[in-house]
Structure formats: C-alpha cells, structure tokens
Amino acid sequence: DTAVSQTPKYLVTQMGNDKSIKCEQNLGHDTMYWYKQDSKKFLKIMFSYNNKELIINETVPNRFSPKSPDKAHLNLHINSLELGDSAVYFCASSQMTGPYEQYFGPGTRLTVT
Amino acid sequence: QKEVEQDPGPLSVPEGAIVSLNCTYSNSAFQYFMWYRQYSRKGPELLMYTYSSGNKEDGRFTAQVDKSSKYISLFIRDSQPSDSATYLCAMSADFGNEKLTFGTGTRLTIIP
Numbered sequence A: 001d002t003a004v005s006q007t008p009k010y011l012v013t014q015m016g017n018d019k020s021i022k023c024e025q026n027l028g029h030d031t032m033y034w035y036k037q038d039s040k041k042f043l044k045i046m047f048s049y050n051n052k053e054l055i056i057n058e059t060v061p062n063r064f065s066p067k068s069p070d071k072a073h074l075n076l077h078i079n080s081l082e083l084g085d086s087a088v089y090f091c092a093s094s095q096m097t098g099p100y101e102q103y104f105g106p107g108t109r110l111t112v113t
Numbered sequence B: 001q002k003e004v005e006q007d008p009g010p011l012s013v014p015e016g017a018i019v020s021l022n023c024t025y026s027n028s029a030f031q032y033f034m035w036y037r038q039y040s041r042k043g044p045e046l047l048m049y050t051y052s053s054g055n056k057e058d059g060r061f062t063a064q065v066d067k068s069s070k071y072i073s074l075f076i077r078d079s080q081p082s083d084s085a086t087y088l089c090a091m092s093a094d095f096g097n098e099k100l101t102f103g104t105g106t107r108l109t110i111i112p
Helices: none
Strands: A004-007 A010-013 A019-025 A031-037 A043-050 A053-057 A064-070 A073-078 A087-094 A108-112 B004-006 B011-014 B019-025 B032-038 B045-051 B054-058 B061-066 B071-076 B085-092 B106-111
Touching: A004 A087, A010 A019, A019 A031, A019 A087, A019 A108, A031 A073, A043 A064, A043 A073, A073 A087, B004 B085, B011 B019, B019 B085, B019 B106, B032 B061, B045 B054, B045 B061, B045 B071, B071 B085
Parallel strands: A010 A108, B011 B106
Antiparallel strands: A004 A019, A019 A073, A031 A043, A031 A087, A043 A053, A064 A073, A087 A108, B004 B019, B019 B071, B032 B045, B032 B085, B054 B061, B061 B071, B085 B106
C-alpha cells in the first residue's frame, strides 16, 4: 500500500542520454511535485502540478519536462543529461484544499557519468 | 545568501539528551513553518507544522517560531537512537501548496 512510488529507484546513465522517471500516488491527492536534492542534501522544488495543470515552474533548464497524464501520475523526462544533473529526485503529493502535508516518495538516485 | 539557513552539522549527542535544531530565514512573507525528518536513503516525512509565531508540542518534539527574529527551532527531548536522521526545516508564504523552501538539513546522530 505504498503512498507515493517512484521508478526507477536508481538510474545510471551517460552524458547526452535521455531518461524518464515515473511517479504515482494512491492517496487521492490533487497536487504533485518534483524536487531535486543535491549531494549536500539541499532540497529544491522544480515543478508542481495541480489536477494536471502546471502551477509551479522554478528556474529549471528546458531539458527537464514534466508530464502529468492524470492527477495520480507525474513523470519527469530529462533530455541530453549532464553531469550536473546527478542528484536524488523526489516526487511528492499533497491536497490543495488541505491537509497541508506533502508526502514524499522514496527518491530516484540519478548518476550521470 | 540562501533564503533559509540551517547549520548542516553533523551533530552528535548522547541518548537521552535534549537536542536543539535551528533555522533562520530572510523572507518575512513566510508564515508556515515545517520540520521534516529524512532517514538515510528515504524521502522526507513531515514531523511538525506551525503557523506564524508560537510553540507547538507533539510528544517529545517541540517546534518554536519567532517571526520577529526570523528564527525557528525544533527541540527533541529524551533523544533516542531512532531519532538519528537529517532534519530539514521548510517554509512557505501561503497555506496549501505554495512552494516549500527548504533549509539544507542538519544531520543528527544519537549515540546509545
């Protein structure tokens, strides 16, 4: 009965490749997020979707493109991977009308070589 | 300068000690303050959530917010080895799903 799940858990790839990370939540939430956590544990929001509509788009390179096929799924596609993209990517979800808590997935550890 | 500053530690204390974790921030619009706990190789989980200034207690955990000083704290009483984790403060300006701004996290180890 996993609340927020991500696949894959680990992703090792070479520079220049394109990769996708998938996220699914079974909490019935209407809002989903992507966060990036760097090697120093700094967690920074990248995108937020509410009912499949983009509501937060931080300064993220165009190589990153989120896609929300429905409100239970939010995928992240990354084109032309760079060394600096290596990080842990977390998906999270919450309910816009409350309660406020954001539930995080287990993370996807991306290593670009 | 980051919007939210947090001492990265690491912080090691003996079991049973009182732990104090702190964050300072610069954005006076922040009204909602949270503490997340993150175990190694896991996603963050919400521990405490407070609105505006004041204290909030939940078991062994107490969160304090001083908006006049732009300073928040998390106190852990009777610390246990299971409290060993990274603690992240987070803040937002609006209720709901306004973006959270996180501190860099403090790595805490409780020594049995």
